[in-house]
Amino acid sequence: MLKLPIDILQPGMTLAKPITDDRGRTLLRQGITLTDEYISVLKQRDLTNAFIAAEDTSDIVIDSFVTENTHTFARQKLAAVFDFVCNIAAPSAGANDISAEEVTADSGVAEALRSSAEFNQLEPAVLALLADVADKKTVANLSQIRRRSDLQFAHAVNVAAVGMFVGKLLHLSETDLIRLGTACMLHDIGKIFFHPTLLHVNGQPPNPAQMLKIRDHTRLGYELLRKRDPENVMVNHVALEHHERQDGKGYPRGLRGTNTIERARFSRDNIMLITEITTLADTFDILSNAAPQRPALxxxxxxxxxxxLAGTFLNKELVEIFLSAMPLLPKGINIVVRAGRYANYKGVVIEHNPQHPQRPVIRLLFNPLGNRVSPINLNLAQKEDMIVEATL
Structure with missing residues (x-):
């Protein structure tokens, strides 16, 4: 299969993976043949890429970091939590922001939060994500086919998957991994207090006044989660602290980091490790996927x-460990040859080289004019003169 930009899709191509919305609902199923109408709809929905089946890449099996079924299941469970909170906070919420005071002060709302079956259903989703990443050696092939504006549920699920992957690199216990995954899933729950137009105003970034209001999602999320389960201190504080920085210039409390993994003791003035992992995973997913104001990297x-960002914003030691498990040319990614015999040819990475992780096996499929050519397989470990670069 190939991951192709929406702009170059053509009628007659076949979807190799289904396309779903942010809540996990299927828009186009796997195996469907694209038509002009389908392609037009995908463009209107602001999708950036699609996985396409092709005969000369049918032997390439791309192992997703998280399976489609697990990702869909987790998004649906998280969406149910957000819907539940919105419904009990403001049953008729529409054009106005949901009242934070109503959620945090109303005793009936607090009781509904504590007895919520929806929150309890998050653990099976977290366990499913943990099972998917349990045997992963590298973090790759995480980006989902989603709209630029789908920044809520799919993003939170990705953050949970990456966060638990990092936790496994640090040999955290299963109990700590589940706590970490739950915290990642709920880190942005405070944003339910804002109308969607505040977060995405005609595709433009928020102005300073709006940004000041959006920053309050950390406090609001913390108050909400604390009302539900005051004893789940670490998960609650991740919602509060995930925008803190190592240099103390973050918000809302201006906490500082130590840029280390090991801590001699707990300090109220320092960022918790569980929060630092969440912030790293959050940042990684934001950079990996296109957003209204910028392309994916x-x-x-x-x-x-x-x-x-390491040392000032992100925990430096944590970043070093993470990057050691992040291939620059993962299997399935599109590439272009920048130097060597096949300069300006384009293709795809088809195999990982364990001994030379940054020199994989590639398959060239397009000549410099963009025309399809007979597949050319090359082992970059044996082609030292060739320089290739990933493309999206």
């Missing part, structure tokens, strides 16, 4: 950005 660009 390639793995190399993501690595460079994370390195730039």
């Amino acid at each position: 390639s793995p190399k660009q993501i690595a460079q950005t994370l390195q730039q």
Whole structure:
């Protein structure tokens, strides 16, 4: 299969993976043949890519970081939680923001939160995600086919999957991994208090006044989760602290980080490790997927950005460990040859080289004019003169 930009899709192509919305509902099923009408609808929905079946790539099996079924299941469970909270907070919510005071002060709402079956259903979703990432050695092939504006449920599920992957790299216990996954799923729940137009105003970034209001989602999420389960301190505080920075310039409390994994003791003035993992996973997924104001970044660009943020925004030791498990040319990613005999040819990574992780086996499929050619397989470990770069 190939991951192709929506702009170059053609009628007659076959979907290799289903396309779903942010809540996990199927828009186009796997195996469907694209028509002009379908392609037009995909463009209208602001989708950026689609996985397409092709004979000369049918032997390439791309193992998703999280399976489609698990990802859909987790999104649906998280959407149920958000819907439940919105319904009990403001049954007729529409054009106005949901009242934070109503959620945090009303005793009836607090009781409904504590007895919510929807919140309890998050654990099976977290366990399913944990099972998917349990045997993963690298973090790759995480980006979903989604709209630029689908930044809620799919994003939270990705953050949970990546967060637990990082937790496994640190050899956290299963109990801690489940707590971490739950915290990641709920880290942005405070945003339910805002009308969607506040977060996405005609595709434009929020103005300073709106940004100040949006920043309050950390406090609102914390108050909401604390009302539901005051004893789940770490999960609650991740919602509060996930925008704190290592240099103390984050919000809402201006906490500082230690840029280390090991801590001699707990300090109220320092960011918790569980929060630092969530922030790293949050940042990684934001960079990996297109948003209304910017395109997705390639793995190399993501690595460079994370390195730039390490020490000031992100925990430096955590970033180093994460990058050691992040291939710059993962299996299934599109590539272009920048130098060597096949300069400007395009293709796809078809095999990982364990001994040379940044020199995989590639298959060239397009010549410099963009025309399909007979597949050319090349082992980059044996082609030292060739320089290739990932494309999206």
